[in-house]
Structure formats: C-alpha cells, structure tokens
Amino acid sequence: MKHLLFVFLLMLSCSIYAVDSRQLSDPKQQESYETLTSELRCLVCQNQTIGDSNAELAADLRRQVYEMLEQGKSKEEIVRFMTDRYGDFVLYKPPFKGKTSVLWIAPVVFLLVGLITVFFVIRRKKAVASLHPDAGALQRDVEKQKKIRSLLEKGDRS
Amino acid sequence: MLKYIIPLILFIILAVFLALGLSLKPGEIPSPLLNKPAPQFSAPKLNAPEEKLTPADLKGKVWLFNIWASWCVSCRAEHPILNQLARQQAVVIVGLNYKDEPINAKKWLDTLGNPYNVSIMDQDGRIGIDWGVYGVPETFVMDKTGLIRYKHTGPVTAEDVQQIFLPLIAKLQTES
Numbered sequence: 441m442k443h444l445l446f447v448f449l450l451m452l453s454c455s456i457y458a459v460d461s462r463q464l465s466d467p468k469q470q471e472s473y474e475t476l477t478s479e480l481r482c483l484v485c486q487n488q489t490i491g492d493s494n495a496e497l498a499a500d501l502r503r504q505v506y507e508m509l510e511q512g513k514s515k516e517e518i519v520r521f522m523t524d525r526y527g528d529f530v531l532y533k534p535p536f537k538g539k540t541s542v543l544w545i546a547p548v549v550f551l552l553v554g555l556i557t558v559f560f561v562i563r564r565k566k567a568v569a570s571l572h573p574d575a576g577a578l579q580r581d582v583e584k585q586k587k588i589r590s591l592l593e594k595g596d597r598s
Numbered sequence: 599m600l601k602y603i604i605p606l607i608l609f610i611i612l613a614v615f616l617a618l619g620l621s622l623k624p625g626e627i628p629s630p631l632l633n634k635p636a637p638q639f640s641a642p643k644l645n646a647p648e649e650k651l652t653p654a655d656l657k658g659k660v661w662l663f664n665i666w667a668s669w670c671v672s673c674r675a676e677h678p679i680l681n682q683l684a685r686q687q688a689v690v691i692v693g694l695n696y697k698d699e700p701i702n703a704k705k706w707l708d709t710l711g712n713p714y715n716v717s718i719m720d721q722d723g724r725i726g727i728d729w730g731v732y733g734v735p736e737t738f739v740m741d742k743t744g745l746i747r748y749k750h751t752g753p754v755t756a757e758d759v760q761q762i763f764l765p766l767i768a769k770l771q772t773e774s
Contacts, residue, residue, distance in 0.1 A: 525727060529628075
C-alpha cells in the first residue's frame with residue numbers, strides 16, 4: 441500500500457518540474473522566455489510545446505530562444521524567426537489570416553447557429569402550447585395527479 | 599421529407615470533413631521556405647573538417663540536400679534508394695549529417711555505402727533549424743540558382759524517386 445502511494449505521488453510529480461531550466465538575468469526576459477517556450481510548438485511531438493517536450497529539436501529551439509533573448513531580440517523577432525523557418529504551424533495560437541479565418545470564425549458561427557435554432561424551437565413550442573386547445577388538458581392532468589398522490593398519502597396514514 | 603433531408607445533409611458534410619481529416623498527413627508540415635533561396639551556411643565537410651561548404655559552391659547545379667543521421671532509423675530505410683539514385687548520376691547529392699557523431703557517421707557510410715557527393719556536419723543542429731528541419735530524414739531539391747524547389751519529409755521511397763524526384767530534377771536541369 442505504501443509503495444502504491446509512493447508510485448502515485450511520483451506520477452503527480454512529473455507535471456511539476458520543467459524539462460530544463462535556463463535562467464536569464466533580466467526577469468522581464470525570463471518572462472519572455474517562459475511565454476515563448478509555452479507558445480511555440482515542438483514539431484516532433486506535435487501536441488507539446490517546446491517548453492514541455494524532451495525531444496532534441498525542442499531542446500535546440502529552447503536554446504535558440506534563449507540565445508536570441510540574450511542578444512536582446514524582441515519576442516516578435518523570435519516568433520518571426522520561427523515562423524520563417526517552420527511556418528505558422530510552430531505557433532500554438534495561429535494568427536488571424538485568410539487561410540486561418542475559418543478556424544477562428546467557425547466556432548462563433550456554430551454558436552450563433554445553435555442559439556438561433558434554440559430560439560426558433562422554443563418559439564414554436566410556445567406557439568403550439570398557446571394555440572392548441574389541448575394545452576389546458578396537460579394542466580388538468582397535473583392537477584389530477586396531485587390529487588391522486590394526496591389521496592394515496594392519506595390512505596397510507598389510515 | 600425535410601425532416602430526413604437535413605440530417606442526411608449534415609451527415610454528408612460531417613463525413614466529408616472526416617474523410618478529409620483521414621487523408622491529411624499531420625507529419626508533413628508545409629515549409630515556408632519553398633521557392634526561397636537556400637538558408638546560408640558554412641559547414642565543415644565530414645571527410646575533411648578543415649574544408650567548408652556553402653550553398654554558393656553549388657551555384658549552377660541542381661542538387662539534393664538530404665538531412666540524415668546514423669541514429670535515425672528511417673534513414674536506414676531510405677539509404678539504399680539514395681545509393682541507387684547516386685548511381686544514376688542525375689543530380690548532385692549533398693548530405694547534412696545532422697546532430698551526429700562524425701565517427702558514427704563515417705562508419706555508417708563505410709558499411710552502407712556513400713551516396714553523397716559531399717557530406718557536411720551539423721553537430722549542434724543549427725543548420726537544421728535554419729532549414730526548418732523537424733523530422734530526419736528530409737530531402738530538399740535545389741535548383742541551379744539556389745532556390746528550394748521541393749521539400750520531402752520522411753524517407754524517400756523508390757516510388758517518390760520515380761514519380762517526383764526524377765521528373766523534377768530533369769525539369770530543373772533544363773532551366774538555366
């Protein structure tokens with residue numbers, strides 16, 4: 441049991457430590473380093489950032505980011521350096537462009553279509569309820585059931 | 599009737615998207631370097647580290663730039679194909695020995711054959727980054743003016759050579 445608990449704790453620990461730690465003297469640059477490594481995709485293991493990945497290429501790209509920051513390059517310059525070589529795919533957050541517009545707009549369109557559908561369905565249901573003479577019948581049924589239930593409860597007591 | 603047609607249409611749209619998704623190759627990332635000049639390098643040759651090679655040395659030639667390493671498993675699968683292509687002498691083949699130990703690289707060429715007119719070394723992977731390399735082996739086709747005209751990710755197969763590489767090389771050889 442103790443061993444099992446230990447193994448479980450080990451599993452938890454994995455997500456906590458960084459793959460490697462490079463420290464830049466300027467805290468602002470350090471912040472840029474951390475955001476950049478969490479926004480750039482590792483191209484070998486495509487669903488990890490270069491900050492998360494153990495792949496060799498990710499390590500090389502981290503080194504590249506680190507060196508460029510040390511040279512005083514801005515975040516934009518580093519991102520451009522990466523996209524010039526690897527394309528927009530290297531960015532976890534693709535830029536809004538003609539090619540990627542569907543990617544950005546589609547969720548909004550789907551949401552709107554959903555809301556409009558829900559709106560019409562509700563309106564139609566309401567219209568049916570108010571027009572139909574049987575609509576009252578349902579209400580009567582509910583009252584009847586209430587009566588039945590109260591009668592049953594009374595029966596239980598006696 | 600409409601009750602049945604709408605779900606049918608939705609199903610067809612979904613099916614089309616899923617079919618497209620199945621045929622996509624997420625491992626193949628389009629290179630932004632296509633039709634751009636070769637990224638600069640000046641790299642030591644594997645067999646003579648004191649000599650350097652730059653893309654300018656290959657001006658006027660159609661050449662293949664093949665990124666390989668002795669630790670790369672699919673390079674082993676690709677190697678006989680490259681050897682065969684080299685025997686045809688249709689194109690200059692330059693090898694980039696990527697993040698490898700020179701001893702291992704030389705041993706590999708000695709035992710498996712050397713299809714490269716020249717191999718250069720990129721031990722720390724910097725040339726690789728400049729060329730947007732992310733999965734070895736990769737093969738670039740370069741034209742006489744030094745532009746990247748084609749990029750192939752993953753091992754080149756005999757089929758690729760016949761259907762893509764040889765026709766493209768023949769076409770580029772006729773360009774001035």
